[in-house]
Amino acid sequence: MNKNNIDFGTLAIHQKHTDGHHAHIAPIYASSTFTFDSAEQGMQRFSGEDPGYIYSRFGNPTTDATAQAIADLETWNIKNLDGTPLNATALLTSSGQSAMSTLFLSCLSAGDALLATPSLYGGTHEFIMKMLPKFGIKAYFLDMTDTDKIEELLKDKPEIKLVHFESPANPTMQCIDIERIAAVSKKYGKLVSVDNTFATPYLQQPFKYQVDFIFHSTTKFLNGHGNAIGGVLVGRDLEAMKTYVHQTHKLLGVNSNSFDAFLVLQGIKTLPLRMEQHCRNAMDVAHFLYNHPEISQVHYNGLPSHPDHAISKKQMRHAGSVMSIELKGGYQKSIDFVNKLQVCTRAVSIGTVDTLVSHPASMSHAGIPRETRLKTGITDGLIRISVGLESIDDLLADLEQALR
Structure with missing residues (x-):
């Protein structure tokens, strides 16, 4: 089955997997190691002559099936510059943070530098500021x-080797023009990576714009x-992914496990359906909050008032389901609002079926200095909302009573 001859939703459901017993659903290979028929076969696997499995830190049928399913979605219906179908490969990791660290540490060495946008997930920003300098890498x-x-x-700055950004960014929903940034980066021979967690390949495919790497926190949508x-790291350079990127992944020991990989693989089957409902609900919530007298600002790229609305429309199928808001009354009013919620869930993270509400300044971005945080638009009273799949009437009623 050619991935480019079927609809995205069909591809999400019909994922390839290897199983000699013809299992309908990809099995969970809960094995730390794999046997050899002979000493010679073991030697051939370690040398790469035999592509079979060795040890689950190096590769596992369940994690590989999940990784390839995501790579297929990220490359769906995309062609190379010469008109041939784009293929990519992926590595499944233990978290989104480990996908990011595998990327940075495989592409950058001492003396190199990274260029990033200031508006990033708190963990990414901390890794860049606190960990990369230990490896002699500047940002x-x-x-x-x-x-x-x-x-x-x-x-x-010729030492810059990699240009990295999120779009939409966490939690301001800033959107970067992927096509323009990729074009100017390629002009100077730089690698380009995008954190596509908020959008997923259903809403946005950065590979359309000649990006080199995409990563996700698969924990989310x-x-x-x-x-x-x-997490997952997807790359269009098959040789790089097979060699130095895979080596970094293997030596860091950041592999996923087969149980979590299985759960992600099942979640992917409903990705298009979930994203459609997430986005419908988010648009209704955004309009409700935008017009509410207790709200001073709504950061949602689906609203024409958002400065990146046009960019969002250009490169995304829908605007997504995450937004941030600021209440009149500042910090204390925001905390009171969060405490009064009854349907929405008070928790960090995004992308679950229920609506999650968090306070970035004291939670996901607490490790970032206040001055730096404020420069990126993350104020003390900012509230992030990941809109879920509940009845929109119940969501709006809960928000209304909490704002009262």
């Missing part, structure tokens, strides 16, 4: 809405049910 942060400044920096921590 530059620049607002990526100004392509001229990016080009000037890339021209002046790809899994969709909040029952498995995981």
Whole structure:
């Protein structure tokens, strides 16, 4: 079955997996190691002559099936510049954080530098600031809405090897013009990576714009049910993914496990259906909050008032289901609002079937200095909402009573 000859939703359901017993659903291979028929076969597997499995830290049928399913969705219906179908490969990791660290540590060495947008997930920002310097890797942060400044920096700083950003960004929902940033980065021979967690391949496919790497926290929308921590790193350079990226993944020991991989694989089957409902509910919630007298600002790229609304429409199928809001009355009013919620769930993370509400300044971005946080728009009273699949009437009623 050619992945480019069927609909995205069909591809999400009909995932390939290897099983000699013809299991309908991909089995969970709960085995730490794999046997050899002979000493010679073991030697051939370690040398790469035999592609069979060795040890689950190196590869496992369940985790590989899940990784390839995500790679197929990220490349669905995309062609290379020469008109041939784009293929990519992926590595499933123990978390989104480990997918990110595998990317950075496989592509960057001592003396290299990373260019990133300031608006990032708190864990990513902390890793860049606290861990990369230990490896002799420098970081530059620049607002990526100004392509001229990016080009000037890339021209002046040849040590920059990788350009990285989130779009939409967490939690301000800033959208980066992927096509423009990729084009100027490629002009100077830089690798480009995108955290596509908020959008998923259903809403946005960065590979359309010649991006080199995509990663996700599969914990979020790809899994969709909040029952498995995981990440995935997808790359279009098959040789790089097979060699130095895989080696980094293997030596860091950041592999996923087969149980969590199985849960992600099942979640992917309903991804298009869930994302459609997530987005419908989010749009209704955004309009309700935008018009509410107790709300001073709604950061949601699906609203024309959002500065990146046009970019979002250009590169996303829908605007997504995450937004952030600011209440009149500041910090204390925001905390009171969170405490009064009855239907919405007070928890960090995003992408589960229930609506999750959190306070980034004291939770997901607590490790970032306040001055830095404020520069990226994460105020003390900012509230992030990941809109779930509940009845929209129940959601709006809960928000109304909490705002009262």
